[in-house]
Amino acid sequence: MEIIKTEQLVKTYADHGVPVHALRGINLSIERGEFIAIAGPSGSGKTTLLNCIGALDRPTTGRVCVNEQDIDLLDNSERARLRLHKMGFVFQAYNLIPVLTALENIEFKMMLLGKSEGERHELAMRSMKELGIADLAHKKPQDMSGGQQQRVAIARAIVNEPPIVLADEPTANLDTENALILIDLMREMGRTKNVTFVFSTHDPRVLERVQRIIFLRDGNIADP
Amino acid sequence: MTILFKLAWRNLWRNRRRSLIILVAIVVGVVSLLFIEGLVNGQLKQLLENQIGTHIGHLQIHAKGFQDDRTIQHLIPDKKRVESALRSLPEVVAYSPRIISFGLVSSASASSGVTMLGVDPLLESRVSMIAHSMTSGEYLAGEPRSIVIGERMAEKLGVEVGDKIVLMASALDGHVGSDAFRVTGLFKTPDSEFDRSYVQVGMESAQSMLGVSDSVSEFAVVLQSADMAAAVKSSVGSALGESYEVFTYGELIPMMIMMIEVTRESMGIYYVIIGLATIFGIINVLLMAVFERIREFGVVMAMGMRSAQVFRLILLEAFLLGVLGAAAGVLVGLLVFWPVSIQGLDLGASAEAMSSIGMGSIIYPFLTWADILKNILFVPVVSLLAAVYPAWKATRLEPVRAIRYV
Ligand SMILES: Nc1ncnc2c1ncn2[C@@H]1O[C@H](COP(=O)(O)OP(=O)(O)OP(=O)(O)O)[C@@H](O)[C@H]1O
Ligand SMILES: [Mg+2]
Numbered sequence: 255m256e257i258i259k260t261e262q263l264v265k266t267y268a269d270h271g272v273p274v275h276a277l278r279g280i281n282l283s284i285e286r287g288e289f290i291a292i293a294g295p296s297g298s299g300k301t302t303l304l305n306c307i308g309a310l311d312r313p314t315t316g317r318v319c320v321n322e323q324d325i326d327l328l329d330n331s332e333r334a335r336l337r338l339h340k341m342g343f344v345f346q347a348y349n350l351i352p353v354l355t356a357l358e359n360i361e362f363k364m365m366l367l368g369k370s371e372g373e374r375h376e377l378a379m380r381s382m383k384e385l386g387i388a389d390l391a392h393k394k395p396q397d398m399s400g401g402q403q404q405r406v407a408i409a410r411a412i413v414n415e416p417p418i419v420l421a422d423e424p425t426a427n428l429d430t431e432n433a434l435i436l437i438d439l440m441r442e443m444g445r446t447k448n449v450t451f452v453f454s455t456h457d458p459r460v461l462e463r464v465q466r467i468i469f470l471r472d473g474n475i476a477d478p
Numbered sequence: 479m480t481i482l483f484k485l486a487w488r489n490l491w492r493n494r495r496r497s498l499i500i501l502v503a504i505v506v507g508v509v510s511l512l513f514i515e516g517l518v519n520g521q522l523k524q525l526l527e528n529q530i531g532t533h534i535g536h537l538q539i540h541a542k543g544f545q546d547d548r549t550i551q552h553l554i555p556d557k558k559r560v561e562s563a564l565r566s567l568p569e570v571v572a573y574s575p576r577i578i579s580f581g582l583v584s585s586a587s588a589s590s591g592v593t594m595l596g597v598d599p600l601l602e603s604r605v606s607m608i609a610h611s612m613t614s615g616e617y618l619a620g621e622p623r624s625i626v627i628g629e630r631m632a633e634k635l636g637v638e639v640g641d642k643i644v645l646m647a648s649a650l651d652g653h654v655g656s657d658a659f660r661v662t663g664l665f666k667t668p669d670s671e672f673d674r675s676y677v678q679v680g681m682e683s684a685q686s687m688l689g690v691s692d693s694v695s696e697f698a699v700v701l702q703s704a705d706m707a708a709a710v711k712s713s714v715g716s717a718l719g720e721s722y723e724v725f726t727y728g729e730l731i732p733m734m735i736m737m738i739e740v741t742r743e744s745m746g747i748y749y750v751i752i753g754l755a756t757i758f759g760i761i762n763v764l765l766m767a768v769f770e771r772i773r774e775f776g777v778v779m780a781m782g783m784r785s786a787q788v789f790r791l792i793l794l795e796a797f798l799l800g801v802l803g804a805a806a807g808v809l810v811g812l813l814v815f816w817p818v819s820i821q822g823l824d825l826g827a828s829a830e831a832m833s834s835i836g837m838g839s840i841i842y843p844f845l846t847w848a849d850i851l852k853n854i855l856f857v858p859v860v861s862l863l864a865a866v867y868p869a870w871k872a873t874r875l876e877p878v879r880a881i882r883y884v
Binding site: 336339365 | 480481482484485488489492773774777778779780781782783784787877878881
């Protein structure tokens with residue numbers, strides 16, 4: 255069953271009245287549990303595609319279906335619910351709330367999910383252990399390296415085992431070693447928890463480790 | 479809840495300096511509110527107590543009609559009956575019968591209109607402050623034809639203790655009674671108007687001059703507390719019946735009571751002024767705090783935090799700020815206030831003007847629990863109000879734009 259499907263997805267921005275064609279008709283089909291990279295040069299539409307799939311942005315025309323549900327038909331609060339329960343997000347940087355510790359950042363998402371206090375703590379701790387970062391639990395973001403922060407962000411994204419995790423250039427601020435560690439971790443989590451990872455990157459060393467790559471060029475899917 | 483609380487609390491201290499500045503502003507506001515409130519409380523209480531204490535008392539009992547037509551003809555029908563009614567009431571602390579007439583007092587050099595009170599010195603000294611406000615000479619001690627007058631009247635008449643003055647007043651039979659009195663003492667009360675126009679003489683001297691044998695025109699009554707006036711009025715009223723009239727101090731000095739109420743109500747303006755200043759301060763601080771965190775809000779909203787939750791978070795931050803400000807303000811306020819309320823505040827220069835409305839120059843400010851509670855609630859409520867706009871601003875953020883924002 256396909257968990258994500260886009261049909262003729264078009265996104266056109268208006269930049270001071272000039273139309274910018276960020277996506278020009280993307281047809282995509284992604285199965286549950288896939289590990290997928292979206293690659294392409296700067297400005298090719300990677301972020302825009304992830305935002306449309308992640309119910310953060312609305313397409314100009316075309317459809318995005320998640321779990322066979324057309325998400326454009328949802329209102330804003332239903333989309334917030336969808337993101338909270340069915341998706342995890344990791345951004346390029348500054349993912350964590352600076353005044354909360356790593357553990358509290360993860361607990362914060364559990365609170366949004368309406369989990370009881372005991373459950374919050376237990377699940378947050380478990381997901382940190384799974385990622386091998388239990389020792390970071392009581393550190394604030396400012397006391398962690400970029401790689402550590404991104405691992406905490408992944409722990410937060412998967413803590414409630416959503417079917418989809420979307421990551422926009424999660425390794426862009428990391429050195430090669432840390433980037434590869436993070437990618438391996440993501441793939442491992444995807445495999446053990448049957449989570450669909452879709453992430454963007456333009457780092458060729460990262461791409462070597464990915465089974466399926468979607469190349470974007472000028473808002474179109476291109477052959478590699 | 480706890481994690482949201484932690485988040486709000488720590489966000490408050492993200493920019494320590496900014497939070498401290500707004501807190502100091504709130505503290506200054508609360509302290510000044512408490513101070514104004516306490517000072518006005520003290521002034522109004524003193525004003526009322528001075529009126530009650532110079533001669534009004536908490537209750538007055540007269541023959542029916544006296545209040546409208548204060549003449550010697552309206553005499554209490556049965557003095558004994560009033561006394562026994564008053565004695566039977568545990569709320570009554572003291573009472574003083576008085577014979578009252580209006581007339582003229584003259585010295586060798588000047589004369590002046592006067593209200594003459596014939597009193598029993600012992601009973602009167604328990605009801606009014608005159609006996610305790612002598613500045614020279616002695617209070618009445620029972621010798622016939624002695625008189626005590628206010629310092630101001632003594633100045634006007636050009637007399638001193640020991641001098642003789644002549645009193646003339648309308649007597650019961652319609653003639654003018656008159657007699658010579660020796661000044662045994664001068665008094666000074668906080669009410670300069672009273673000092674200018676009232677004199678006290680012994681009961682028998684007054685009665686014989688006015689030709690009223692053993693009758694009196696008034697009973698002034700002091701109760702355990704002022705709040706009892708209305709209740710005691712009704713029980714005394716029903717015990718005495720139709721031919722008497724009983725008034726509470728509130729009915730005897732309605733202008734004063736109105737002035738006190740108007741002053742109390744006008745205190746609201748200080749709350750409005752300080753409240754508005756606080757609101758603008760907090761709006762500023764919170765707007766800055768929201769703009770600094772746009773990217774952070776974008777991330778949590780992308781994660782699925784609903785705008786209502788963001789709204790509540792900012793309100794919670796403002797509320798905590800308000801609670802902290804109120805607590806610190808009340809604490810500092812009470813610490814500053816306490817010694818002043820014990821020592822009193824000398825109004826010095828403005829005291830002269832004050833005394834014409836019956837107020838002393840030293841005010842003892844005080845605060846009621848209600849005043850303190852009002853301030854403890856006021857600031858958090860104001861903070862919540864102030865937070866509405868910045869919080870609404872935050873809910874308008876779109877996650878996609880907010881995340882791209884740097
Ligand atoms: N809000 C916007 N308004 C106008 N144009 C936009 C907006 N967002 C993106 N664009 C444009 O759309 C195109 C695609 O942008 P997008 O951010 O999706 O590219 P990207 O592949 O993520 O690039 P990068 O690798 O630099 O992150 C670009 O030309 C960009 O300038
Ligand atoms: Mg991008």
